Amino acid sequence: MTTPTLPLPEMFDYSLQIIERMMETVEYFPERCEDGRWIYAEKERIPSHWIDGFWVGLLWLAYAHTGDPKFEAAARQWADRLAWLRTETRTHDLGFIFYLANVLGARATGDESLLPYALEAAQTFVSGRYNPRGEYLQAWGRVDGPPIERGRTNIDLMMNLSLLFWASKYSGDPNYAKSAANHARTTRLVLVRPDGSTAHVGDFNPETGAFLRQETHQGLSHASCWSRGQGWALYGFANCYRHTGDEVFLYTARRLAEYVIANAPADLVPFWDYDSLDIPNTYRDSSAAAVIAAGLLELVDLEIDDQLAAKWRQYAADVLQSLWNNYSSRGTDIPAILLHGSRSVPHGKADHALIYGDYYFVEALVRLSNPTLSQKLFLEV
Ligand code: GLY
Numbered sequence: 001m002t003t004p005t006l007p008l009p010e011m012f013d014y015s016l017q018i019i020e021r022m023m024e025t026v027e028y029f030p031e032r033c034e035d036g037r038w039i040y041a042e043k044e045r046i047p048s049h050w051i052d053g054f055w056v057g058l059l060w061l062a063y064a065h066t067g068d069p070k071f072e073a074a075a076r077q078w079a080d081r082l083a084w085l086r087t088e089t090r091t092h093d094l095g096f097i098f099y100l101a102n103v104l105g106a107r108a109t110g111d112e113s114l115l116p117y118a119l120e121a122a123q124t125f126v127s128g129r130y131n132p133r134g135e136y137l138q139a140w141g142r143v144d145g146p147p148i149e150r151g152r153t154n155i156d157l158m159m160n161l162s163l164l165f166w167a168s169k170y171s172g173d174p175n176y177a178k179s180a181a182n183h184a185r186t187t188r189l190v191l192v193r194p195d196g197s198t199a200h201v202g203d204f205n206p207e208t209g210a211f212l213r214q215e216t217h218q219g220l221s222h223a224s225c226w227s228r229g230q231g232w233a234l235y236g237f238a239n240c241y242r243h244t245g246d247e248v249f250l251y252t253a254r255r256l257a258e259y260v261i262a263n264a265p266a267d268l269v270p271f272w273d274y275d276s277l278d279i280p281n282t283y284r285d286s287s288a289a290a291v292i293a294a295g296l297l298e299l300v301d302l303e304i305d306d307q308l309a310a311k312w313r314q315y316a317a318d319v320l321q322s323l324w325n326n327y328s329s330r331g332t333d334i335p336a337i338l339l340h341g342s343r344s345v346p347h348g349k350a351d352h353a354l355i356y357g358d359y360y361f362v363e364a365l366v367r368l369s370n371p372t373l374s375q376k377l378f379l380e381v
Contacts, residue, residue, distance in 0.1 A: 006321055008369045012065060014330060014337070015362050019062045021335045022055075023074050029055055029082070032343050033336040033353035047140065050093035052082040054359040057100030061362050064108040064373055072109060079105055079114065086121040092139045094125040095160025100359070103166050107377050115170060122167035125160070126179050133209030135182040136190075139201070150206035154217065155191050155198050155229040158184065158236025165243035177243065184240045188252050190214070191233070196259030197225035197274065198233045218344040224275035227288040228342075230260060235295030241302055242379075253299050254308065260292055261315060268315075268322045272342040272350065283350040285342040286327045287357030293319040294360040297367040301379055313368075320364055329353065337361055 022030065028040035029052040042048040056078045063071035079101040085091070086098065098121035106114040128143040130136075131150070137157050141149025161180040168177035190202045190211050199214035199222060219226030234256040241249035263274050269289040276282045296316040303309035327338050336353030338361055343349035367374045 006317055006324070006368070008365060011320075011324055011365055012362075012369075014328070015358075015365070016062055016066065018329070018335060018337050018358070019058055019071070023059075023070075025335060026055070029078075030355050032341070032349070032355070033334060036334050038335065038355075046085075046088055046090040047093075049082070049085055049088075050091055050096060051355055052085065053097040053100035054355040056082065057104055058355070058359050058362060060100070060104050060108045061359075061366055061377075064377060065366060065370070075105060075108075083117055086117045087124050089124060089128040089143050092125070092129055092137065092154075092157060093160060094121040095157075095163035097121070099160075099163040099166065103163065104377060107380070118163065119167055119171055122163050122176055126164060126167075126176055130179045130183070131204070131206055131209065134186065134204040134206065134211070135209070136186045136202070136204060137179070137183045138206075147206050148203070151204040151212070152215075153183075153187070153191075153202045153204070155187065155200055155226075155236075156232045158187060158240070159232045161236060162239050162243070165239075181240065181244050181246070184237065184244075184249060187233075188237070188248070192252060192256070193225075196255035196257075197263075198230050198256065199223075200226045200229045218346060220273040220275050220277070220346075224273050225259070225263075226273050227270035227285050228272075228291060230256060230270075230274070231288045231291030231295055234260065235291055235298055238295055238299040238302060242298070250302065250304070253295075257296060257299060257312060257315075267326055268319045269327060269340075272345045276345075283342045283345055284327070284340045286323060286338045287341040287354040287360070289319050289323055289327075290338065290357045290360035290364065292316075293323075293364040294367065297364055298378070301367075301374075316364060317368060320361070320368070323361060 026038050030038035031051045032039050056075055059071050059075035098118040102114045102118035129138040136153040139152050139154040164176040164180035168174050191199045200219045201215035201217050203212045203215055214222045216222050237249045238253040269284050271279050272283045272285045293316040296312040300309050300313045327340050329339050337358040339353055341354035341357045
């Protein structure tokens with residue numbers, strides 16, 4: 001398989017320059033960059049911490065790519081600063097946070113002392129949020145809240161499963177992986193539609209486990225397809241296939257990828273919702289494109305059909321090329337790699353840089369350019 005032609009050294013150099021600038025300036029976990037300055041997670045508002053791992057993950061990638069100890073030292077300091085979250089039940093995103101801060105860190109450095117906190121986080125996550133009646137993980141809300149909170153799941157949770165698969169392998173306890181695989185099977189049934197699009201949110205009766213309805217939080221409507229959610233699903237189902245070997249997850253990831261390709265605008269960077277009524281006069285989400293590129297490269301590694309693997313790889317490279325040509329901050333003074341992300345259009349947050357857009361952009365560059373490093377960081381189960 002040939003590597004598509006992208007100016008990878010230039011793309012890495014620029015990304016590293018931005019990361020170095022951020023190391024000098026950010027004071028807390030960066031979330032979105034507006035008017036040239038990063039806005040941080042809010043210390044007291046626990047769900048806002050879902051983004052904490054992306055900055056640490058970006059530092060680990062910088063370290064793994066360069067071997068420069070200054071990135072390692074910074075990553076360790078920032079990982080220490082989020083360790084308090086490992087017993088926090090008020091977020092469903094402990095997978096995002098601790099997989100990137102601790103498991104990725106251990107892979108980048110070989111330092112296994114980073115791992116016990118990740119296991120503790122997996123324990124907090126699954127014990128508080130897995131509903132065995134509906135076989136889903138709870139999104140948002142309090143784990144002892146009313147039925148509307150305990151009955152809610154979302155598509156983003158697919159990205160939190162790798163922490164649970166990892167936890168089973170690390171601890172020898174199969175229950176983490178069992179809960180993760182059950183959640184993925186449920187999500188496939190209730191949030192993936194026959195056309196390969198996804199709903200953002202699903203509501204259950206938490207007492208009986210009965211599925212009630214599709215809903216949305218950041219998309220246009222319950223019946224629309226929120227583009228970043230589609231990216232989370234594509235990456236998440238491919239990753240589930242890696243961990244379970246169950247081909248139903250491979251076929252699901254393929255269907256999601258085909259939807260992305262069939263519904264892409266000319267420059268391949270999706271609008272914030274595939275069904276927005278204002279297309280083409282509405283916001284893009286560069287972070288969705290970055291997640292899609294990284295997710296497709298996860299799928300490439302697992303794909304059993306060589307022609308499809310080549311197709312996913314070329315498409316991922318084309319997305320990265322478009323992000324680089326049309327959405328990077330080059331030529332501006334903005335201390336982020338990608339511009340024009342959309343945190344949540346229904347909540348009035350659009351057209352800014354996003355830390356997860358930057359993280360998945362660099363992850364995709366590593367995956368595309370360095371098979372040995374990718375093997376070490378992403379491909380081992
Ligand atoms: N997981 C939250 C988001 O993608 O905005």
